[in-house]
Each structure stands twice: as structure tokens, then as C-alpha cells.
Amino acid sequence: MQINSTEAPFSEDLDINGNLKEFLLQQQIYRAAIKEIKTKLEILDEEFQARYDHNPIHHMEYRLKAPQSIAEKMQKKGLEITPENIRKNLTDIAGVRVICNYLNDINHIANLLVRQDDITLVRKNDYIAEPKKNGYRSLHLIVLVPIFLAERTESVPVEIQIRTIAMDFWASLEHHLKYKAHSDMSEGLRERLKYCAESITRLDEEMQMIYEEITIDDCDQK
Numbered sequence: 001m002q003i004n005s006t007e008a009p010f011s012e013d014l015d016i017n018g019n020l021k022e023f024l025l026q027q028q029i030y031r032a033a034i035k036e037i038k039t040k041l042e043i044l045d046e047e048f049q050a051r052y053d054h055n056p057i058h059h060m061e062y063r064l065k066a067p068q069s070i071a072e073k074m075q076k077k078g079l080e081i082t083p084e085n086i087r088k089n090l091t092d093i094a095g096v097r098v099i100c101n102y103l104n105d106i107n108h109i110a111n112l113l114v115r116q117d118d119i120t121l122v123r124k125n126d127y128i129a130e131p132k133k134n135g136y137r138s139l140h141l142i143v144l145v146p147i148f149l150a151e152r153t154e155s156v157p158v159e160i161q162i163r164t165i166a167m168d169f170w171a172s173l174e175h176h177l178k179y180k181a182h183s184d185m186s187e188g189l190r191e192r193l194k195y196c197a198e199s200i201t202r203l204d205e206e207m208q209m210i211y212e213e214i215t216i217d218d219c220d221q222k
């Protein structure tokens with residue numbers, strides 16, 4: 001499993017009102033929440049491998065939101081940058097991206113995770129059932145996971161994005177192109193990207209059907 005970390009170094013000019021030590025402790029708690037979610041998903045994936053000879057997860061990526069991005073988002077929301085305000089208002093400091101092999105793996109993994117006793121689902125955005133206007137597809141969950149500290153237990157939000165390899169391919173390139181374009185993309189380019197997203201949807205559906213046909217044949221032969 002591939003581990004990607006895009007954590008940015010702590011920027012000294014970041015103006016955090018309140019206790020810097022507390023902010024750093026908070027970062028450590030979010031890091032712990034990523035670890036918890038990662039372990040839960042790995043356990044599910046390994047169980048599937050043992051039980052059905054199938055890995056629903058192709059790979060995962062993790063990121064802790066960089067202090068600079070935290071500050072920018074807080075400023076955009078018009079909020080003072082204090083550790084408490086950050087905790088209450090940002091739910092995407094800890095991020096986990098789960099790249100699945102097949103379309104049906106997405107809901108399967110999401111449902112198995114969310115029904116665990118210590119996981120609370122805060123928000124679900126199903127951009128697969130209802131893709132964004134530009135064609136973006138992914139299942140987004142915000143969950144709370146308990147982190148047991150020496151003196152207290154914290155319920156920590158984690159943003160989980162679950163998508164297929166094809167959806168991830170599209171989202172990475174679209175993100176890159178948006179960034180490269182500097183300003184808004186032309187209508188023509190947007191249309192072409194949307195067309196690519198539609199092709200990818202058909203590809204995911206066809207790959208799912210082929211997978212099912214092959215596994216049914218496989219079972220028949222045993």
C-alpha cells in the first residue's frame with residue numbers, strides 16, 4: 001500500500017492566536033486519527049482478501065492539512081485563528097483518500113466503516129450518485145473517530161474520499177489542469193473534461209460487470 005504525505009512544514013510566520021503548543025498537540029491528534037482510520041480500512045481490506053480473495057482497496061493516500069491552508073480557510077470563513085476555532089470549524093484537517101479497484105467496492109467499504117461502533121458519520125456527500133457539474137465523482141464522508149489521550153478522549157473529524165482508480169485519474173488531472181489554467185478554463189475545455197468523466201463512468205461500470213462475470217465463472221468451476 002502506498003503512503004503519500006503532503007504535510008507541509010510548520011510555518012513560523014503563521015499567526016496562531018492562543019497556544020502554539022496546543023496547536024501542535026492538535027496536529028498530533030489529527031495524525032493519530034488518520035492512523036486509526038488507516039488501520040480500520042487495512043483490516044477490512046485484509047479480511048476481504050482472506051475471505052473472498054479480493055482486495056477492495058487499491059491504495060490509500062493521507063494528508064494533514066498544512067498550517068498555511070488551515071489559516072487561509074479560517075480567513076475565508078472570517079474566523080479568528082485559534083486552536084479551538086480550528087477544531088470546531090474545520091472538518092478536513094485529517095484527510096484519507098481510498099482508491100478502490102471496482103465501483104461496488106466504494107459503498108461496501110464505506111458502509112462497513114461507518115457501521116463500526118466507535119465511528120460516527122457526520123456528513124456524506126455522494127458525488128457518485130450525483131456527480132458535480134464539472135463531472136467530479138467520489139464518495140465523501142466526514143466521520144468522527146475517538147482518540148484516547150492520557151487524560152481525555154477526543155472525537156476527531158476525518159474527511160474520507162473514496163473513489164475508483166478511474167475517478168482518481170480524472171480528479172488528479174482535472175485538479176492539475178485547473179491549477180495550470182491559472183484563470184477559468186474555457187467552455188470548450190470544460191466540456192471535454194466532462195466528456196472524459198462520462199467515459200470514465202462507463203468504463204467503471206463495464207469493468208464492474210466484467211469482474212462479476214469472471215468471478216461467477218470462477219465459482220462455477222470450483
Ligand code: GTP
Nearest residue numbers: 092125132134136140161170171172173174175176
Ligand atoms: P472544501 O471547502 O473544498 O473542503 O469543500 P466542501 O467542504 O464543500 O467539501 P467537498 O466535499 O465539496 O470537497 C472536498 C474536497 O474534495 C476538496 O478539497 C477536493 O480535494 C475534492 N474535490 C471536490 N470537488 C472537486 C473537483 O471538482 N475536482 C477535484 N479534482 N477535486 C474536488
Ligand code: MG
Nearest residue numbers: 091092093159
Ligand atoms: Mg477541503
